[in-house]
Amino acid sequence: MVKFSKELEAQLIPEWKDAFVNYWQLKKHVKKIKLARKPKHVPGSNCDFGRSVFDPVRFLVGRILGRTTNTGNKPDIIQVKSKISVGEEEEVQEVYETELDQLFSEENEVKVFFEMLDDELNKVNQFYKSKEGEFLERGELLNKQLQILVDLKRLLSDRRRKNLPPTLAAAAGSGFLSRSGSSLGQNSDFSARRGQSSKFRNRGSDHRCGGEEGRHKGEEGGGGDENRYSGEHAVADDSGGDVDAVGGIGDEQHKKKEEEEESMMMNRKKIECAEKMIRGRLWSSTEVYPCSKPTGIKARMCVSDSFDETEQVSDQQTSKSYLKVVRRSDFITSDKVVRIMDEVECLFTQHFANNDRKKTMMFLRPRRHKDSHMVTFFVGLFTGSFVTLFTVYAILAHVSGMFSPPTQAAYMETVNPLFSMFALLSLHLFMYGCNLFMWKSTRINYNFIFDFQPATALSYRDAFLVCTSLMTAVVGSMVLHLILLSTGIFPRQADFIPGILLLCSVLLLICPLNVFYRPTRYCFLRVIRNIVCSPFYKVLMVDFFMADQLTSQIPLFRHMESAACYFLAGSFKTHRYETCKSGKQYRELAYVISFAPYYWRAMQCARRWFDECNIDHLANLGKYVSAMVAAGARLTYARQPSQLWLVIVLVTSFVATVYQLYWDFVKDWGLLNRKSKNAWLRDDLVLKNKGIYYGSIALNFVLRVAWVETVMKFNIGMVESRLLDFFLASLEVIRRGHWNYYRLENEHLNNVGKFRAVKTVPLPFHETNSGR
Numbered sequence: 001m002v003k004f005s006k007e008l009e010a011q012l013i014p015e016w017k018d019a020f021v022n023y024w025q026l027k028k029h030v031k032k033i034k035l036a037r038k039p040k041h042v043p044g045s046n047c048d049f050g051r052s053v054f055d056p057v058r059f060l061v062g063r064i065l066g067r068t069t070n071t072g073n074k075p076d077i078i079q080v081k082s083k084i085s086v087g088e089e090e091e092v093q094e095v096y097e098t099e100l101d102q103l104f105s106e107e108n109e110v111k112v113f114f115e116m117l118d119d120e121l122n123k124v125n126q127f128y129k130s131k132e133g134e135f136l137e138r139g140e141l142l143n144k145q146l147q148i149l150v151d152l153k154r155l156l157s158d159r160r161r162k163n164l165p166p167t168l169a170a171a172a173g174s175g176f177l178s179r180s181g182s183s184l185g186q187n188s189d190f191s192a193r194r195g196q197s198s199k200f201r202n203r204g205s206d207h208r209c210g211g212e213e214g215r216h217k218g219e220e221g222g223g224g225d226e227n228r229y230s231g232e233h234a235v236a237d238d239s240g241g242d243v244d245a246v247g248g249i250g251d252e253q254h255k256k257k258e259e260e261e262e263s264m265m266m267n268r269k270k271i272e273c274a275e276k277m278i279r280g281r282l283w284s285s286t287e288v289y290p291c292s293k294p295t296g297i298k299a300r301m302c303v304s305d306s307f308d309e310t311e312q313v314s315d316q317q318t319s320k321s322y323l324k325v326v327r328r329s330d331f332i333t334s335d336k337v338v339r340i341m342d343e344v345e346c347l348f349t350q351h352f353a354n355n356d357r358k359k360t361m362m363f364l365r366p367r368r369h370k371d372s373h374m375v376t377f378f379v380g381l382f383t384g385s386f387v388t389l390f391t392v393y394a395i396l397a398h399v400s401g402m403f404s405p406p407t408q409a410a411y412m413e414t415v416n417p418l419f420s421m422f423a424l425l426s427l428h429l430f431m432y433g434c435n436l437f438m439w440k441s442t443r444i445n446y447n448f449i450f451d452f453q454p455a456t457a458l459s460y461r462d463a464f465l466v467c468t469s470l471m472t473a474v475v476g477s478m479v480l481h482l483i484l485l486s487t488g489i490f491p492r493q494a495d496f497i498p499g500i501l502l503l504c505s506v507l508l509l510i511c512p513l514n515v516f517y518r519p520t521r522y523c524f525l526r527v528i529r530n531i532v533c534s535p536f537y538k539v540l541m542v543d544f545f546m547a548d549q550l551t552s553q554i555p556l557f558r559h560m561e562s563a564a565c566y567f568l569a570g571s572f573k574t575h576r577y578e579t580c581k582s583g584k585q586y587r588e589l590a591y592v593i594s595f596a597p598y599y600w601r602a603m604q605c606a607r608r609w610f611d612e613c614n615i616d617h618l619a620n621l622g623k624y625v626s627a628m629v630a631a632g633a634r635l636t637y638a639r640q641p642s643q644l645w646l647v648i649v650l651v652t653s654f655v656a657t658v659y660q661l662y663w664d665f666v667k668d669w670g671l672l673n674r675k676s677k678n679a680w681l682r683d684d685l686v687l688k689n690k691g692i693y694y695g696s697i698a699l700n701f702v703l704r705v706a707w708v709e710t711v712m713k714f715n716i717g718m719v720e721s722r723l724l725d726f727f728l729a730s731l732e733v734i735r736r737g738h739w740n741y742y743r744l745e746n747e748h749l750n751n752v753g754k755f756r757a758v759k760t761v762p763l764p765f766h767e768t769n770s771g772r
Contacts, residue, residue, distance in 0.1 A: 019127040021120045029113040036109045095122045121326065128331035139340035141763065142278070146347050148765045149274055156267060274764035279348075375461040382468035389475040393482060400486035403719055411485075415478065416722050417562040418498040420729070422474040422505075424556045426467045427730055428549065431737025433463030438741050442686045444748045450542045456519035466517070477501045499567045534600050535607035541753060544604050545743075550597040551624075552736035554631070555729035557593045561586070587639070594631045598624040612754070616667070623659045630656040634710050646711060653707050661704055664739065665697060670746040672697075684749045696742060703735035 008023055095118075326332065349357050397403060402411045437460040439446045447454050458466075477497050484494035509521055530537040531547045565580035580586050602624040609617035630652040637645040665672045670682045671693065677683055681693050706728055716724070746752055 016127075019124065021124060022116075026113070026116060026120070029109065029116060033109045033113060117322070121329065125329050125331055128334070132330070132334060132337055135337050135340055139343055142344060143347065145278055145763050145765050146351065149271070149278060150351060152271055152274075156271065277764045375459075375465055379461065379464045379468055382465070382472045386468060386472045386475055389472065389479055393475060393479045396479065396482050396486065400482065402482065402486070408719055412718060412722060414495060414498065414566075415481070417559040417566065418502060419474065419478060420722075420726050421556050421559040421563065422470060422501075423726070424553060424559075424729055424733060426471045426474075427733050428553065428737070429463055429467040429470070431733060431740070433460045433467060435737060435740045435744075436460035436463055439744060442745070444686065444744055446744055446748075449744060449747055450545070451540065452523075452542075453519075458517065458520050462517065474501065498563070502563060502567075531600050531604075534603035535610070537607075538611065539604045539608050541747070544601070544608075544753075545740075547597065547601045547604055548739075549736060551601060551627070552732045554594055554597060555725065555732075557596070558590065561589060561593055591632060591635060594635055595628050598628040598631065602628075620663065620667070623656075623663050626652070626656040626659050630707075634707065638710070641713070649711055657704055657707070661701060664700055664704075667752070668739070668746065669742040670750055670752060671742075682746075682750075686745050686749070693742075696738065699738065700735060703731055703738075706731055 005023060005027075008020075345357075349355055402408065436446070436458065438444075440460065446452070447457050477500075481494050481497045484490050484497075508516060510525070511518070511521075527543055527546045530540075530543045531550065534547075537543070562580065565586060569580055602621045605617045605621035605624065608614070609621070630649070633645065633649045633652045637649045672680055673682050674680065678685060678690055681690060685693065687693065709724070709728055714721075714724070
């Protein structure tokens with residue numbers, strides 16, 4: 001059976017860990033109470049006179065007297081009183097304080113224990129109240145926003161049906177609609193500039209979804225076109241940036257019909273944009289909810305478990321009295337958050353899911369991997385297939401002599417670029433799957449940080465499935481290509497196989513059908529677009545994180561260049577492989593490809609500096625500029641080996657490496673803090689074993705200096721040279737996957753990127769003062 005401490009540790013939320021009960025500190029005080037109860041040894045007090053014939057009689061009388069004494073009601077030996085205190089921000093808070101009505105033999109230790117217990121109970125209670133208040137406020141605001149959206153859609157529909165001027169009124173005032181008898185509000189009154197008011201129906205205790213009565217009331221209270229809107233309704237554009245005015249309702253019947261239709265279309269697009277924003281806000285409102293109640297339940301279990309051990313050493317029944325107070329605390333009894341969540345699900349079901357609760361659950365609740373066993377089965381199947389095919393390939397290549405001197409050059413030029421490209425991509429997917437597994441195991445909320453929807457985000461099983469299936473297809477194509485070449489069957493058509501594999505991969509990536517993780521594929525393409533078009537798009541966490549991945553895949557881009565030239569220049573027909581590498585454009589394009597990932601990342605830093613005016617982003621930009629200079633120097637030295645270029649490579653690479661190591665350890669990982677309570681690490685750590693962090697620092701240092709191999713001229717053959725290059729490229733991908741975990745851990749704990757300064761999705765309608 002798993003110990004409670006292990007279970008609690010597994011369920012701790014790193015971002016909220018300070019709000020959990022400090023169970024381990026309470027256990028330490030229980031041990032102090034145990035030590036205080038041990039009788040002190042007095043010399044000569046251990047006199048034993050042996051057994052007596054009266055011992056059974058004494059035992060029997062003691063049992064009878066004990067039963068008689070215990071039949072009465074024992075008075076409470078502790079009293080937990082509730083007091084009102086004023087917090088730091090002059091907020092009135094209810095706190096609990098325990099008074100001992102009976103002396104203990106170890107009074108000082110017990111008193112300290114109850115003081116700590118009171119502090120922990122008050123901490124959990126106050127934290128829950130603060131979070132509860134945030135969720136209630138967000139829920140009420142969502143109701144108001146959704147009410148505005150529903151009324152705007154209804155009015156637009158009525159105008160279109162009656163062929164009236166479609167423009168919506170840009171009003172001034174409270175910023176909300178004036179409509180009586182609506183079925184969607186909380187207990188809110190909205191003042192209108194024209195003196196009208198709207199009193200939304202109070203849901204009261206009926207917070208469940210499915211009230212036909214509420215819908216009928218809403219229909220009865222509507223005023224049709226006689227309703228007027230007060231307030232300024234601003235709708236954000238599709239990029240989530242600045243807000244635009246919805247339009248103005250007025251008597252514009254003199255306009256032409258074409259202008260009315262155009263205006264109608266514009267308003268409909270803005271309403272669709274507002275609907276999209278509210279849908280996102282509805283989903284984000286459910287993000288942290290599952291953590292609130294378990295926190296309270298675990299707090300109660302902590303108190304109960306501590307009391308159990310305290311009673312064993314103090315022979316006093318104290319838990320019942322204290323747990324009565326715990327059960328009456330807000331984090332146990334309050335159901336306000338549950339009611340708000342039911343309210344959110346009800347509104348979503350009515351207005352976004354056509355009263356289909358299954359659609360609501362699919363959108364608001366994270367996907368449960370019911371098919372996890374099936375995915376695991378296919379991962380194992382593809383892994384076995386990959387190993388088998390690779391073994392067959394190695395045997396066939398050796399038997400057919402494809403790597404012998406007469407044929408190895410032609411074969412390597414055909415196979416190496418494409419195989420290396422897919423192999424590096426598969427390795428990166430494998431490392432990403434490992435990242436997902438570790439983030440999930442250590443409760444790092446990567447979906448929230450990356451703004452992924454749990455219903456469509458990849459799990460670590462999915463990542464492993466994509467990785468193994470891709471490599472199985474690649475190795476299978478290599479085996480088929482090798483068989484056709486070695487047997488002489490269709491030798492000319494055999495060279496089409498790598499091109500067909502590449503073409504199928506591109507088509508699958510852009511396939512519009514909802515197959516093979518379409519949401520993930522389209523999200524990937526959208527992120528790549530944002531990166532390539534830097535700095536014209538606002539930089540999100542997922543954008544710069546993906547751009548960092550690209551800086552570790554420069555060899556993959558070089559292989560893509562070789563493969564593209566091989567097929568576009570027709571080298572697969574003529575087998576003149578020097579056509580590409582001898583061309584001037586090919587050589588110049590190599591510099592562009594080597595610089596591009598660093599350039600994109602530098603432009604992202606420039607955009608973030610422009611948006612946030614933080615000088616750290618300019619310093620980060622300098623890191624990528626130094627990497628560009630070092631990459632250019634190494635590329636030039638590989639083509640023009642000389643003593644001068646060797647010195648330039650050593651200097652530029654050394655500066656870039658020191659720059660990168662500093663940023664990795666200090667900025668990205670938040671380590672090497674001399675004042676930290678964890679020596680040369682940081683105060684907050686997810687992993688308990690500190691040695692893992694020190695080992696990771698050493699590993700990252702070793703992998704960062706792998707560039708030294710580029711300046712060392714090894715006298716090796718063509719095949720060995722290609723294998724060495726692939727091995728070094730693989731080490732960089734492994735280093736990046738290793739870097740990913742600690743970067744996101746630091747972001748989760750400390751929000752170093754400031755991407756979660758605002759944890760809620762923006763809403764389309766803003767409230768402004770009327771000025772009266």
